[in-house]
Amino acid sequence: MLCGAGLLPFHHVEPTAGRPQAVTLRGGAATVPPAGAGALRKARREQQLVSKRLLRDEALEEAEEGCVAMIFGEAEIQQFLRLAQRGTEEKEREGALVSLRRGLQRPETQQTFIRLEGSIRTLVGLLTSNQALLQLEAARCLHELSHSEQSAVVEACLPATSYLLTYLSGHSSDFISPHLTVLEALGYALSQLLQAKEAPEKIIPSVLGSTLPQHMLQLLQPGPKLNLGVAVEFAWCLHYIICSQVNNALLITQGALSTLGLLLLDLAGAVQRTEDAGLELLACPVLRCLSNLLTEAAAEAVGGQLQLRDERVVAALFILLQFLLQKQPSLLPEGLWLLNNLTANSPSFCTSLLSLDLIEPLLHLLSVSNVVSVLVLTVLCNVAEKGPAYCQRLWPGPLLSSLLDTLAFSDTEVVGQSLELLQLLFLYQPGAAQAFLQQSGLQALQRHEEVAQLQDRVHALQQTALHG
Numbered sequence: 260m261l262c263g264a265g266l267l268p269f270h271h272v273e274p275t276a277g278r279p280q281a282v283t284l285r286g287g288a289a290t291v292p293p294a295g296a297g298a299l300r301k302a303r304r305e306q307q308l309v310s311k312r313l314l315r316d317e318a319l320e321e322a323e324e325g326c327v328a329m330i331f332g333e334a335e336i337q338q339f340l341r342l343a344q345r346g347t348e349e350k351e352r353e354g355a356l357v358s359l360r361r362g363l364q365r366p367e368t369q370q371t372f373i374r375l376e377g378s379i380r381t382l383v384g385l386l387t388s389n390q391a392l393l394q395l396e397a398a399r400c401l402h403e404l405s406h407s408e409q410s411a412v413v414e415a416c417l418p419a420t421s422y423l424l425t426y427l428s429g430h431s432s433d434f435i436s437p438h439l440t441v442l443e444a445l446g447y448a449l450s451q452l453l454q455a456k457e458a459p460e461k462i463i464p465s466v467l468g469s470t471l472p473q474h475m476l477q478l479l480q481p482g483p484k485l486n487l488g489v490a491v492e493f494a495w496c497l498h499y500i501i502c503s504q505v506n507n508a509l510l511i512t513q514g515a516l517s518t519l520g521l522l523l524l525d526l527a528g529a530v531q532r533t534e535d536a537g538l539e540l541l542a543c544p545v546l547r548c549l550s551n552l553l554t555e556a557a558a559e560a561v562g563g564q565l566q567l568r569d570e571r572v573v574a575a576l577f578i579l580l581q582f583l584l585q586k587q588p589s590l591l592p593e594g595l596w597l598l599n600n601l602t603a604n605s606p607s608f609c610t611s612l613l614s615l616d617l618i619e620p621l622l623h624l625l626s627v628s629n630v631v632s633v634l635v636l637t638v639l640c641n642v643a644e645k646g647p648a649y650c651q652r653l654w655p656g657p658l659l660s661s662l663l664d665t666l667a668f669s670d671t672e673v674v675g676q677s678l679e680l681l682q683l684l685f686l687y688q689p690g691a692a693q694a695f696l697q698q699s700g701l702q703a704l705q706r707h708e709e710v711a712q713l714q715d716r717v718h719a720l721q722q723t724a725l726h727g
Contacts, residue, residue: 328364336362336372340381343397349390356385356396363403366412372404373415379404383422386445391438398444405451413455420452420462424469439486442478446492453499463505472500472510476518479545481525487541490522494544501551508557516558519549520572527575530582539587542579546593553600572601573611577620588627595624595634602641606649609642613652618642622661629670636665636676643683650687658684659694666703671712678716685723692724700724 331339339362342355362368372378385397401423404416427445452462466472475493479485497515501507522545530538552558580594601608612618621639625632639658642649665677684691704721707713 328361328368329358330365330367331359331362331371333371333375336368336375336378340375340378343385343393344381349393352390353392353396356393356400360396360400360403363400366407366409369404369407369409369412373412379416379419380422383419383426386426386441391441394438394441395444398441398448402444402448402451405448413451414457416448416452417455417457417461420449421465423449423452424465424471427471427474439489443486443488443492446489446496450492450495450499453496453503458499459503459505463500463503466500467506467509472497472513472515476513476515479518479522481521485525487537491541491544494541494548498544498547498551501548507552507555511552511555511557515548516552519545519552523549523579524571524575527578531578539583539590542583543590543593546579546590546597550593550597550600553597570611570615573598573608573617574615576601577615577617580624581620584624584627591624591627591631592634595631595638598638599634599641602638606645609645609649612638612642613649618653618658619656622657625661625665629668629673632665632668632670632673633676636673636680640676640680640683643680643687647687650684650691654684654688654691659691659698663698663700663703666700666707671710674707674710675713675716678713678720682716682720682723685720695724 336359339355339359343352343359346352346355363372379401382397382400386394388394388397401416401419404412407413423445427442427449452458453466455462475497478493479490479497497510501510522541526538526542526545529536530542576594576598580591583590583594602612612621618639621635624635639653642653662677662681665673668674668677681691681695685695701721701724704717707717710717
């Protein structure tokens with residue numbers, strides 16, 4: 260049985276041997292959800308690529324290094340909130356929120372805070388202040404809470420979602436600093452709420468029913484107004500909404516595919532111009548959003564492939580793959596998963612791979628890791644499945660020697676996908692089987708004859724090679 264590739268929703272699962280199976284998407288934290296790259300934090304890059312991102316300003320933390328986070332009681336918290344709302348001086352109001360924010364770093368203060376009626380509504384209300392620093396401290400308080408490891412604290416934030424949506428939906432993307440910092444912080448807080456187990460029922464329908472998705476897409480539009488930190492946070496918001504599968508058809512009709520496709524092209528251009536701007540932090544959620552949207556039936560209904568049918572998309576994706584290979588190899592599967600979903604049902608994208616001479620660069624990735632190797636081989640199966648004309652263009656060059664190298668791997672998934680690709684080549688490319696035999700292919704197969712998961716396919720390939 261020939262096994263190529265299908266459209267694969269990508270969240271935090273690993274590919275399986277043979278034809279990868281579609282998986283159920285979950286709204287929890289992804290494998291490597293990276294942090295944004297703005298004024299709120301400048302953490303070391305390896306610390307940013309983790310789940311549960313906490314945005315804190317490094318300079319601010321250094322300034323407060325001698326300050327121990329205090330545990331506050333109800334009376335003190337109420338006093339801070341009163342001062343923040345009604346203080347006579349801006350510094351007094353801001354200082355009250357700074358003290359509260361430090362206290363909210365302690366679980367005990369978080370528990371006390373959520374027990375106070377109207378406390379979270381008060382914080383959200385302060386976001387409407389015309390004082391940018393007051394807005395920023397209120398936003399910082401919110402994401403100290405949204406970052407909490409205590410489920411009760413996160414659940415207490417849920418009722419505030421409607422207020423947060425009202426605030427965010429009432430603003431356009433025409434922000435200037437320091438408002439961008441506030442917007443980035445709120446995007447982070449929203450991304451945490453969108454990961455709650457209640458999100459698909461209680462939060463995401465409200466988000467989709469508001470104007471917020473259109474604003475998110477505006478914030479992801481390439482151009483001089485694009486802010487990297489803000490874009491990162493709202494790209495992750497979009498990712499968690501898409502993973503919930505509540506109503507991805509709506510996002511597609513609102514132009515999500517075309518916006519993300521243009522952003523992909525823009526990112527490819529940016530990584531060629533810039534040495535170290537943290538662009539991989541935005542590339543990761545953008546690649547995931549595109550990969551998952553392409554699995555939707557609505558994508559085909561509205562011509563999703565047509566919106567992305569351009570050789571530039573394939574070229575841009577390979578520029579990003581080379582960039583990730585240098586900067587963050589662990590993110591290579593993100594790009595390869597998108598390449599799989601582009602080529603699975605599209606002869607035109609397979610043609611682009613061939614016409615742009617990208618097969619050899621793809622083969623070079625086989626040495627990166629087993630996960631990467633399986634995805635590379637799956638993409639090549641997509642091309643080979645399109646028939647004799649495609650196999651004829653695949654065949655010249657280093658393909659056979661690369662496949663013989665992968666047959667020396669001990670990983671059964673890599674070997675299994677190599678067998679599938681060889682079977683397709685034997686079927687569609689005259690002379691492929693003979694060349695395989697001449698280069699000691701049968702000997703390469705022998706080491707896998709006793710592997711239970713591979714026995715049948717090894718035997719089938721041996722018979723095909725010998726007898727056609």
